[in-house]
Amino acid sequence: xxxxxxxxxxxxxxxxxxxxxxxxxxxxxxxxxxxxxxxxxxxxxxxxxxxxxxxxxxxxxxxxxxxxxxxxxxxxxxxxxxxxxxxxxxxxxxxxxxxxxxxxxxxxxxxxxxxxxxxxxxxxxxxxxxxxxxxxxxxxxxxxxxxxxxxxxxxxxxxxxxxxxxxxxxxxxxxxxxxxxxxxxxxxxxxxxxxxxxxxxxxxxxxxxxxxxxxxxxxxxxxxxxxxxxxxxxxxxxxxxxxxxxxxxxxxxxxxxxxxxxxxxxxxxxxxxxxxxxxxxxxxxxxxxxxxxxxxxxxxxxxxxxxxxxxxxxxxxxxxxxxxxxxxxxxxxxxxxxx
Amino acid sequence: xxxxxxxxxxxxxxxxxxxxxxxxxxxxxxxxxxxxxxxxxxxxxxxxxxxxxxxxxxxxxxxxxxxxxxxxxxxxxxxxxxxxxxxxxxxxxxxxxxxxxxxxxxxxxxxxxxxxxxxxxxxxxxxxxxxxxxxxxxxxxxxxxxxxxxxxxxxxxxxxxxxxxxxxxxxxxxxxxxxxxxxxxxxxxxxxxxxxxxxxxxxxxxxxxxxxxxxxxxxxxxxxxxxxxxxxxxxxxxxxxxxxxxxxxxxxxxxxxxxxxxxxxxxxxxxxxxxxxxxxxxxxxxxxxxxxxxxxxxxxxxxxxxxxxxxxxxxxxxxxxxxxxxxxxxxxxxxxxxx
Numbered sequence: 056x057x058x059x060x061x062x063x064x065x066x067x068x069x070x071x072x073x074x075x076x077x078x079x080x081x082x083x084x085x086x087x088x089x090x091x092x093x094x095x096x097x098x099x100x101x102x103x104x105x106x107x108x109x110x111x112x113x114x115x116x117x118x119x120x121x122x123x124x125x126x127x128x129x130x131x132x133x134x135x136x137x138x139x140x141x142x143x144x145x146x147x148x149x150x151x152x153x154x155x156x157x158x159x160x161x162x163x164x165x166x167x168x169x170x171x172x173x174x175x176x177x178x179x180x181x182x183x184x185x186x187x188x189x190x191x192x193x194x195x196x197x198x199x200x201x202x203x204x205x206x207x208x209x210x211x212x213x214x215x216x217x218x219x220x221x222x223x224x225x226x227x228x229x230x231x232x233x234x235x236x237x238x239x240x241x242x243x244x245x246x247x248x249x250x251x252x253x254x255x256x257x258x259x260x261x262x263x264x265x266x267x268x269x270x271x272x273x274x275x276x277x278x279x280x281x282x283x284x285x286x287x288x289x290x291x292x293x294x295x296x297x298x299x300x301x302x303x304x305x306x307x308x309x310x311x312x313x314x315x316x317x318x319x320x321x322x323x324x325x326x327x328x329x330x331x332x333x334x335x336x337x338x339x340x341x342x343x344x345x346x347x348x349x350x351x352x353x354x355x356x357x358x359x360x361x362x363x364x365x366x367x368x369x370x371x372x373x374x375x376x377x378x379x380x381x382x383x384x385x386x387x388x389x390x391x392x393x394x
Numbered sequence: 395x396x397x398x399x400x401x402x403x404x405x406x407x408x409x410x411x412x413x414x415x416x417x418x419x420x421x422x423x424x425x426x427x428x429x430x431x432x433x434x435x436x437x438x439x440x441x442x443x444x445x446x447x448x449x450x451x452x453x454x455x456x457x458x459x460x461x462x463x464x465x466x467x468x469x470x471x472x473x474x475x476x477x478x479x480x481x482x483x484x485x486x487x488x489x490x491x492x493x494x495x496x497x498x499x500x501x502x503x504x505x506x507x508x509x510x511x512x513x514x515x516x517x518x519x520x521x522x523x524x525x526x527x528x529x530x531x532x533x534x535x536x537x538x539x540x541x542x543x544x545x546x547x548x549x550x551x552x553x554x555x556x557x558x559x560x561x562x563x564x565x566x567x568x569x570x571x572x573x574x575x576x577x578x579x580x581x582x583x584x585x586x587x588x589x590x591x592x593x594x595x596x597x598x599x600x601x602x603x604x605x606x607x608x609x610x611x612x613x614x615x616x617x618x619x620x621x622x623x624x625x626x627x628x629x630x631x632x633x634x635x636x637x638x639x640x641x642x643x644x645x646x647x648x649x650x651x652x653x654x655x656x657x658x659x660x661x662x663x664x665x666x667x668x669x670x671x672x673x674x675x676x677x678x679x680x681x682x683x684x685x686x687x688x689x690x691x692x693x694x695x696x697x698x699x700x701x702x703x704x705x706x707x708x709x710x711x712x713x714x715x716x717x718x719x720x721x722x723x724x725x726x727x728x729x730x731x732x733x
Contacts, residue, residue: 086721093719107447335714342713342720347694349724354693355686374681375674380432381681382425385688 060092063190066129068163071190075165078182082175082352085182092189097338099131099188100325103213104198105238110221111245114308116198122318124161128194131163131187135180136200163192178352181212181345212341214334215324219243220259222251236262239301240324243317247305259303286326294323296330361392399431402529405468407502410529414504417521421514421691424521434528436677438470439664442551443537444577445558450584453647454558455537460650461657462533463500470502470531474519475539502531517691520551520684551680553673554663558582559598561590575601578640579663582656586644598642625665631658635669700731 062070077084102119106112116132123130167180180197187195197213218239236242242263244255286296302320306313328334362370370387373379401409416423441458445451455471462469506519519536526534536552557578575581581602583594625635641659645652667673698706709726712718 090719090721094716097716338714339710343710345720346710346713346723346727349720350697350727351690351693353724353728354690358689371678371681371685374685375677377433377436380429381684381688382429384685385692388685388689389692 095189101213103216106219110219118314130194131192132196134166221246222249222255242303413525431528438527440552442555449558449560457653467532469533470526471535473505560585561588561594581642
């Protein structure tokens, strides 16, 4: 095991792939491997990418990956599909991507599909990211399929979170979601050459302003910091590195339009995190979530050991038949665990 | 409290609304109210409705509600938005619906939005459904916004689950998701007057067949039962009540096309559940999930009592700074809880 970790640390793709398979498939393996390589993590810039199906997310991830390679980043792409118990969708996405990106040693691509257990998938994703981080990838792109809470959770664990929208998906009152906007560090309107793009950009900007106004009301104060430090990125992007205003970027992933600018903005966000306490704050948030998830898993293991399969089935049947209620049943289980 | 429950049992809207507000806002209140009314639950037919934004889900729920009223069902609509920490979106949906449906005492409408805690929302939804069930609503429509795992979980807890698609959303490899198809009892292609509807119906049928073939392979046998009992619904729908083949129904919600047929299919599924052991199986599944969710919540409460806020923050900071790793941290917490 120590040998495998050493090889992964030296960038050997086969060792990395084997470690990932281990942490993905077995919680016991993850509980052994993650502590062994944890001290080497915390270096990679983790970029979460989420957005509705049809937004062209995968093409955009492709183009971002190529742009990062042009800037000599060693990158890993993790495509996570919380909604699929099969690996079909994610693997198909892989193959589409692979046509463009395979053969490049600076890119590592991996798909993760749900095994019907969402907690398990979040945990597996967290462990896989740690393996890649310890393997010295500079940038890890975590792409999630769909736009639900699961995706929000997974993508939201990144340092920099991109939310992708596309024009013409906005004819439903619910299609632009406040909850997803909340986690965005950068909003992207992809397919920006399509009709309605300008309208989508305008609605997103309006939603952002509304969100900001609500947040100020809620906290009774502005969240802006006091000092202003305008810096200019290598490509001429001007921004205040002390405070972050979520920008709305336009891209056309299929021909690469706007991708370099988007990458500038992503790097500006990374810089913002590094000069403020944002980077550590993200690490703490991720640590907190991971500890809570692991606690819950260990507790469920304990429960399954303490209460026999038969007792569990009897209790469930009693609740289903209205002989008892779920709250009373849970109180009984707690008594059994303690005894 | 007992008085409020009695009033809700007699269909008094204000009492129902007050109970819902209590169980939604306070877990302590839910732990008191749910056991008190649990024996009265288990009568309502719970219909889960999920599907991608833009599929016209809310309009379809409207039309289904009207069709159910024409058949004299007393109905409740619960609109759940797991992705929104604001109530904005869900409330907006309410108002749109209210124009058509308000003023009818046989309909009760309620929106639930996420408070940033998904487990909390699932629990709140489960408790709200129980209040409505005990208040003698015949049919409870649970509509979830979005198409992620959270929605799948909430809608999947219903007796009959509808998954809504629309034509023209299928130009992305990931837009039709195996995970969502898996929970569907009825698939609906809404906006069936739009170009591409026939293609969407065909792809869904193909996906269903593929899913069935995979399931047979996986279990090494067909899931079909041996006896065949063809029945005919009041509106002339013929089906085998012993085995359920997921149908693909076409609707145009905005003018009501196909809605009566869809309702026939939904009632046929209810009948199928009642003549087979499907109804009890659903109750058991829901009981199992609820017990597990309540167990996890109680455990997290215990953890927060046993480990002080300061100790938790120190541990999180140590993990974020790589002084320790999440697995070791969790082992320490478990020792503290046991001590």
